[in-house]
Amino acid sequence: MAARSEHLHTAAAFCAFSLLFCAVSSFPLAPEGKRQTKCGYESCPVTKPGLLNVHLVPHTHDDVGWLKTVDQYFYGDRNDIQHAGVQYILDSVVDQLLKNPDRRFIYVETSFFFRWWKQQGEEMRNTVRMLVNQGRLEFVNGGWCMSDEAATHYSSVIDQMTLGLRFLNETFGECGRPRVAWHIDPFGHAREHASMFAQMGYDGLFFGRVDYQDRDQRQKSLDQELLWRASDSLTPPMADLFTGILPNGYNPPEGFCWDQSCDDAPIRDDPDLEDYNVDDVVQRFLAIAHAQANVYKTNHIIMTMGSDFQYENANLWYKNLDKLILYVNRRQSNGSNVNLLYSTPSCYLQELHRANQTWALKTDDFFPYADDAHDFWTGYFTSRPALKRYERFSNALLQTCNQLEVLGGPVSRNGPFGKGDTLTMRKSMAVAQHHDAVSGTSKQHVANDYARRLATGWNTCQVVVSNSLSALSGSAAPRVYCDLLNISVCSFTEASPEFTVTIFNPLGRPVLWPVRLPVNGTQYSVSGPDGNHVDSQVVPVSGSTHDVRRGRGFAVNELVFEVQAPPLGFSSYYVSQSQERTGTKTGPESRPKTGLTQGSLQIENKFLRATFDPDTGLLTGLMNLETKQKIDLTQNFYWYNASDGNSSDSNQPSGAYIFRPNSSTPFVISKTAKTQLIQTSVMQELRQVFSPWVSQVVRLYSGSRALELEWTIGPVPIDDDLGKEVITRLDTNIKSGGVFYTDSNGRELLRRRKDFRPTWDLKQSEPIAGNYYPINSRAFIMDEENQLTVVTDRSQGGSSIQNGSLEIMLHRRLLYDDVRGVAEPLNETSVLFPDGLVVRGSLLLSLDPPKSAADKHRPLGQETVLQPLLSFTKGKPEASAELTFSGLQAALPPAVHLLTLSQWDSDSVLLRLEHQFQSWESQSNSQPVTINLQKLFSTLTVLGFSELNLSANQWKEDMKRFDWTPKTEEKPVQKTFVDPSFWEVTLRPMEIRTFLLRVRL
């Protein structure tokens, strides 16, 4: 990114605040690498137009944790688990690249490269800079990791890409900017990922895994390379991305693996020695090359010469590749039309672009992924549900931490509570996006390591939050955080007769939020920031909460009240225990109140009514009291029996990746639930116990427009030796006709139809698993009148198997490994839960007319992702303390989401504003909306700004991507929209705009 007049970034200014990488990089944003700089497309090898050009791409695939932790992989520790050491790979590759200027290598995972670079001396760094500047070492993808595509939220993907690409930018300048996205291993591909990559400026995407039936058909129609239109709302070609499916996953062709981890024969080219094999090798290679060329369109083909953690001894690979190129190309003099060359994915892409072909246009996604008839990789959509929730919750903490670092100013990083930073959490979250991390497909000890990193990140972030809140409120009172409020554990509130709770709201709009605090008293009084009394109630802690606490908390009651927090700001509430008067009615009517006198059981507020069957205790209906619409709705819990691999049609068991139920009919856990009704002025809830390991609270707070289903599941019993995939199913009278909708990475919704794929003929072989899709943040079913939307609190898998029905997989406990490498059954236990993990979460249900449903579920989804952060101080707030604060001059319009606000360097912050509606989903909100950047913040003065690409590693005006022609229509022409004035920026449906603001606090 070249420096511009508006922002001249220097390392000096950057490092003064030690915000990011300056400890390892002391280079200006654009290093003086101009000398012999010929990187990127300009450094590509020469090809031969009339021949079949085979682009050999030496590469290594380095998982950011999987069978070993990320640090174990870096050092090559625990080689007893898997032989893999990334530091040696980079050492060895650099050494080998220097031996022959034709050789090329690509590197992908910046978290590893960063670790390695930090340990290199100046001489080695200069050597590596030279290799990068000459295009011999090329970064592709370049994020901190190669993210999972099913279970990741777009906000965290953008963050992890930004982190990795920023390091490359600051270390290598323009020659370090990757041109190609490289997602060779993720298990299915999300449309939103392609959309993000396009907006990050990538010219193309390559991946390895695609459904086997899809691949077969694409091979026949020569459509393994295509143009992916990844948004139905953004104007083409904004979200158009050229996409290539690699020929052999990401492995070399059969028989041509020359890594130390492979057994293929080396090229034995001395005729005087035994076993001369050059002719045989060349023959075999030519056969493979011709076969591959038959299923691709152009006279260029790509071969991935490498695999997992290969090139630790790069000499083996390069020595043989040098010979392969020599001997195959030598045949050209005898009429062979095959030309081999060292290449990179971007050089291959450039040749495809030059070929000037038309490409199939794809508008759906690549989920679910199956590699055989009974092998659907749809289990990992839910695997490790507790880690998936912790990761999602940690994102809220990180965004809050980033925002408060900006709002509190420099004192946030070094203030009354010590030194804190946001970088630790950014890195922890970035690592957690890896395709074996949040996906739930790592070994148990590695999953523990991901969680530990998040906890460490949170510890350093807490200092930033405390310092910042102290500066903004004017009170330096020590602050306490309670991480276990979901199971009613907080020793501070349990023991304190009076305290102040501060609610920080990271959203750009005010929020009404229910607070539940574990307490031991029976009566409390709560007052808001204006001193006014706030309605509160004390209710007993539920039995299942008692069960899951396992000695970590002893509160008998919960204090419940609703709070309001201003946009990008906080409000403080004072809580004090009241004297209990005897003889008068205190507290809520918390005795099991049946309501049976009316022959019905129900909970309601002014927006919704949920009814239950008094005999079974199950839900029977949901009514929207504002619109007067009503549906029949029953809900229950079931489990599929996970296949153990012993069946007549396939020996594939269910495992961390794969979902394979033994039967299409799930077992009901219980046909009835024992219930307890609690009705108070603040909330009403029906507590349901289905079995010793399944319970639920169905809840309505007085101000909520969504019905909460808070489920608690576990320990999933396995004493019957049966693996279990636990689902909840909502059965309604909505006429959904086999159609349902699921979101892509928390953004756009995609239409799903049972037993159907939009771009190819599906032969369905798994009636349940083959219909599962990732539900990242929401799913819905609808007919003309009613739309039932479910907002989830983490990524899960789900489907609609029957009309009117929606099922979501909540927990899995399995007894067999599914033979995809992890080599452990997904059977989660822990020190506190040796008998199996207990997991709690919630689903939020809303019922609306389809044409206005998005107006509810879009904000609801953001509130769930970016939930407020609670912190506590002792006693009454100091008289001088500010009890309410907003960082914005006014709430953002409903269509606009504040996606990113984080410190960039000493005098600038990164801002991302997002239009959160699709173009078709809302009459009132699917319209362009304009924001004035100068009038945005209340305490930050914006002096100037520049616009960046989505990953903040290129100025928007410099972003020029390859254009491609779809088969079926004209080449889309890049449209430029003009903003109304200098300070006013317009967002169109689903658009995210990224700005670097120069600010003064």
Ligand SMILES: [Zn+2]
């Ligand atoms: Zn991988």
